[in-house]
Amino acid sequence: MSFVIPTLKTLALKGATKEFISVSTRLFGKTLGISQQMASNRLVKLAEMELIKRRRSGRGGQDILITREGMALLRKEYGDYQRIFQEARDIELSGKVSSGLGEGQYYLGQVEYIDQIEQMLGFKPFPGTLNITVTPEEYSKLDLLPDSAIIQIGGFEADGRTFGKADCIPASIDKIECAIIIPKRSHHTDVLEIISASQLRSKLKLEDGDGVIVNCKLRHCNFEA
Amino acid sequence: MSFVIPTLKTLALKGATKEFISVSTRLFGKTLGISQQMASNRLVKLAEMELIKRRRSGRGGQDILITREGMALLRKEYGDYQRIFQEARDIELSGKVSSGLGEGQYYLGQVEYIDQIEQMLGFKPFPGTLNITVTPEEYSKLDLLPDSAIIQIGGFEADGRTFGKADCIPASIDKIECAIIIPKRSHHTDVLEIISASQLRSKLKLEDGDGVIVNCKLRHCNFEA
DNA sequence: ATTACTAACAAGCGAGTAC
DNA sequence: TGTACTCGCTTGTTAGTAA
Structure with a gap:
């Protein structure tokens, strides 16, 4: 399950934190340096874990939004880095x-x-x-x-x-x-x-x-x- | 190479950012949820990539310090999270x-x-x-x-x-x-x-x-x- | 007590392909 | 165009063990 954080992070950087964003598995795979198939697979698994919500959009595309649980994971990660760089107010x-x-x-x-x-x-x-x-x-x-x-x-x-x-x-x-x-x-x-x-x-x-x-x-x- | 960031991050949280810290592969593996052998392996690879410096310490132990390159990696990661949470001053x-x-x-x-x-x-x-x-x-x-x-x-x-x-x-x-x-x-x-x-x-x-x-x-x- | 090798296995991955 | 399945191959992982 080591892919969870990087995948979620990439989605977050694309803006899936606040609203559904359109994601194609091919392009998403490209930004992650993996194949279209693996990108698809990861999104499926992330959805199963309820870290993201998926929604079909016209002609085969899909929209992604990170759930509260997903954001909690990222926020914990953020806290770790704040602590590393001693900016943990x-x-x-x-x-x-x-x-x-x-x-x-x-x-x-x-x-x-x-x-x-x-x-x-x-x-x-x-x-x-x-x-x-x-x-x-x-x-x-x-x-x-x-x-x-x-x-x-x-x-x-x-x-x-x-x-x-x-x-x-x-x-x-x-x-x-x-x-x-x-x-x-x-x-x-x-x-x-x-x-x-x-x-x-x-x-x-x-x-x-x-x-x-x-x-x-x-x-x-x-x-x- | 998907293990690099989490491994480095864990070392950083233990304090390997400023000075050598003593790390045993068994305990380190435990905190990462992997075996002693894998922990050893990862430290070897991180050292090969020059992201950490290793030094033997008495009776089989070892000390670890994250290099400048390693810190640069973590800092970039930190920047990503700042951007996600819109605190990217x-x-x-x-x-x-x-x-x-x-x-x-x-x-x-x-x-x-x-x-x-x-x-x-x-x-x-x-x-x-x-x-x-x-x-x-x-x-x-x-x-x-x-x-x-x-x-x-x-x-x-x-x-x-x-x-x-x-x-x-x-x-x-x-x-x-x-x-x-x-x-x-x-x-x-x-x-x-x-x-x-x-x-x-x-x-x-x-x-x-x-x-x-x-x-x-x-x-x-x-x-x- | 350490670290790290090798061998057997499991999981991850991409190509091909169906829809 | 798009997603996602199965199938081999590759890589990651652990157990056993040596040093």
Whole structure:
């Protein structure tokens, strides 16, 4: 699957990031230095992976648009290069405090999750989340994070039910240590759920609609064991 | 050769950009999701291509450092992503006017070169170059340019001599149209040679040591024919 | 513990071709 | 024009192993 990134990148450079662009397999193959057949094959596979959307256009042609997942892949790649050239400005997400129970809330009622969070993040979470509504553009900044910045919370089974996995991203709000928690299954793109050792809403005197900035913590990545 | 970029990128993320880092083929393979043998193989090939430098370190280990050529490759890749995410700030190189005959000068005495420049760049070059001394860091910004921004001037033979190729990059200085000319063979990393329709030195009233900024022109890239 | 060879296998690729 | 299938050939990959 080593062709995925270069192929996607080439499509992105042609402008398939925002709208459908017309792509012929012959010309596309030429720009990639491969045959028409392989170009066709790659587009088929990319479509199967749901990294691009394809649409037939009159007399045999086709139009291509990169999906959200595809863009997330490219954005992560971009983040890598920013880090290489040390222009990785800190990743900050800004949004507004909002009410409503998120799914992350649910995690804080399960002992297995609480124990994992305490062990992995170093604090015992307050049993409640602070919800922050962000724009999809802000949300997509999370894709810039390297894998090393993401802490996986494992799922488990209890009472015959399965409890899913979640990603945690260590962060801070107004210098207060916290973490973004993202349940693996559910894909919102507009609300961040924040956990912390204390109740952030009262500690920071936040009310619905107040603007907040979440600073994601980056760690240096080393070889894995 | 599709492994080159991902392998180099991984090494860069580990810190092989500035100094030798210790790399074991087993662990390196693990981070790349390939076998120890393949990791070894890739490092050998990267070294053959002179994209990395290798050095043995005690009891079988090895140290890796990415070469200038390797970094140039990564920087070009980085430029692509900047363009995808539309954060491609204009590429500007700043330096100081200097004297001395550059090699580019030589091109402007050959009719075959003059004709090509006029045809490709749209102006008949003044028979002399403006030399601009830049830091290696500034110079390396040229690696961010996409291939589509670079115009190739072909070589030729005459009088039993071979005359080499050159790259031209359309640019401007103080809104005056010009181009950077880079002979293919010679690798300076500290002086830019500028050609233009008129004598820039007199037109812009420049003297040795004056600071100038060269703005590279980017064109939109489309599918090639 | 290393690195890197060889041999067997798998995956990637392009030519030819059908639609 | 266009896409995409099958079929050989080539290349990439791993296991086993030597150093």
